[in-house]
Amino acid sequence: MTHNTDQVLARLQKHHPKKIDLSLKRMHDLLAKLDHPERKLPPVIHIAGTNGKxxxxxxxxxxxxxxxxSVHVYTSPHLVCFAERIRLGGKLIDENRLLEYLLDCEKINxxxxxxxxxxxxxxALKAFAENPADVLLLEVGLGGRLDATNVIDHPLSTIITPLSMDHQQFLGNTISAIAHEKAGIAKSDVPLIIAEQFLAAKAAILTHSQSVGAKPVCYGDWTITETETENGFDYQDGEGVISLPKPNLYGPHQxxxxxxxxxxxxxQDKFTISIDHIKKGITSASWPARLQDISQSPYGRLLPKGSRLWLDxxxxxxxxEIxxxxxxxxxxxxxxxxCGMLxxxxxxxxxxxLxxxxxxxxxxxxxxxxxxxxSRIAEIAQQAGMSSTGASSAEDALKEIKSQGRAAxxxxxxxxxxxxxxxxxNDLLPD
Incomplete structure (x- = not known):
């Protein structure tokens, strides 16, 4: 397309405000011009946190x-193409429809x-409001309190995943400060499901939760225990114990x-979810670039027989640590x-x-x-105690590993x- 989504997205980046305004005013102003799509959404589950969102x-x-x-999903950032951020009824938004929404909102702004x-x-909110679904899973972009997604007055539920130190330049230099920002998604009389946290983080979350009248449900109100055989885990809450199979995603943290x-x-009491639904869901879930096994990809086939290649x-x-x-x-x-890092x-x-x-x-x-x-990331690795070197690309590093002649x-x-x-x-495009 000559007038494609990438061109419009590039134009939108140029509207970044020169004056810092630490509020949601710009977001509310635009939503008003769009006739308030945030008020016309299916039930929303709003998710904040550092790891595991x-x-x-x-x-x-x-x-x-x-x-x-039917499930709408909003996540960020995307890995390969912008459309990954917006799933309508579980499917990536069509490129032509995305372009229409981009041009419309650009004009209205x-x-x-x-x-x-x-x-x-x-x-995304406009797209979700105009296409029917039963529920919307809405991921926070950064923080929570002042995040652009924090415009839903009464979600079905809110979640805070495990917190750790990240994005300190925006959220603060202590786990308590970060927790305070994340807890900003809590709403009056709405369940706030809180993962196991550092004590200081939990205290900050509960303090804010109490101040807004949310309904916190902390780890401890439910528990998870990996079974001895490592073939699954037990989930326990006030209603009893559920024995569940091993999740489809790799890693004990899953x-x-x-x-x-x-x-x-x-x-929550909006939807009826059975144990069979839970079992089927956790054994079929997929999420790219989280301990993703790409051994059968072109890069994986560069390695000696018996090797495994992971992407995270x-x-x-x-x-x-995970x-x-x-x-x-x-x-x-x-x-x-x-490894490459920002x-x-x-x-x-x-x-x-590691x-x-x-x-x-x-x-x-x-x-x-x-x-x-x-060379710099290799130097940091060496300082951490690793034998290290720089490589011109991931492919060249894989070829060097192959030359060792041993499954790895x-x-x-x-x-x-x-x-x-x-x-x-590797042509492994998320779907």
Whole structure:
């Protein structure tokens, strides 16, 4: 298309306000011009947090769809194409329809100062309001209190996934400050499902929850326990124990995300969700770039027989801990890391927990992003205790690993932007 979505999105980025306005006024003004789509939505489940938002949404969507419900989904950032952010009835928004919404909202905004995320969120809300569905899963972009998604007066439920230190330049330098921002999605008389948190984070969330009259449901009101056989887990709440199969997504942390989704759906009375729906959902959920096995991709086929290639977009210290926990097991084959990270991320904090398990580290530059040069990220890895070197690309690093002639485990990690490039290069487009 000569007048395509990328061109319109590029224009929208130029409307970013020059004056800082720490409020939702711009968002409310645009929504008013659009005839308030935020008031015409299906029941909304609003999700904030640092880690696990996308996976929790994947479980929610899969369980709700197993129950026969139509589900809209809003997530960010996208990995390969913008349409990934807006799923209508479970399907990516059609490119032509997306272009229509973009052009319409661009015209209605009339060049007024507005952030890229604000106007694209308004576009998504308009699309969700004009296309019927049973429920909308709405992911916060950054923080919560002042996030562009925080315009829903009375959602069905709100969720806060596990919190850790990330985006400190926007949210604050303590876990309490970050928790206060995330808790801003809490609403009066609406369930607030709270994952297991650091004590300071939990205290901040509960303080804000009480101030607005939300209905907090904390970890402890429900629990999850991995079963001895590692074939599944038990979910327990006030109504009893449910024995469940192993989640479809990889990693021991996924029972945390699945449990959070289950807790949300068992603390609402809008939809009837059975145990069979839960079982079907958690064993069919999918979410790209979260310990995604891409061993059968063109890049995976570059490696020696018996190797496995993983892709993960995690980029903060908590994500590093999660990955270290996963790769600390099954250590019969060497583990190689191919990693690129943005300069604003805590690379040392991310890499430190992985260091004991890594045979060799390959640093790469993320093309087109403000990332560490390959040599610098390799230097940070070396300071964390890894044998490291820079590589010109992920493909070159994989060829170097292949030359070792031994079956290996390989993880490409450090950034969702890098993950998007890898998926695109291997024609693994999210659907």
């Amino acid at each position: 996308g996976s929790t949404i994947a479980y929610l969507r899969a369980i709700l769809e197993a129950a026969g419900l 009339g060049g007024s100062p507005i952030t890229y995320f604000e106007i694209t969120t308004a576009i 029972i945390t995300n699945a449990g959070l989704a289950i807790a949300c759906l068992r603390h 977009g995690g980029h903060n210290p908590a994500a590093g 990955l270290a926990n996963h790769f600390s097991k099954d250590r019969d084959r060497p583990l190689y890391l191919i 300069t604003v991320k805590d690379a040392a904090g991310f890499l430190k927990p 260091s004991p398990f890594v045979t060799k580290f390959y640093g790469i530059t993320i093309i087109g992003e403000d990332s560490h040069p390959a 485990r390989v993880l490409i990690c450090g950034s969702l932007y890098l993950a998007g490039h890898i998926l695109e290069q």
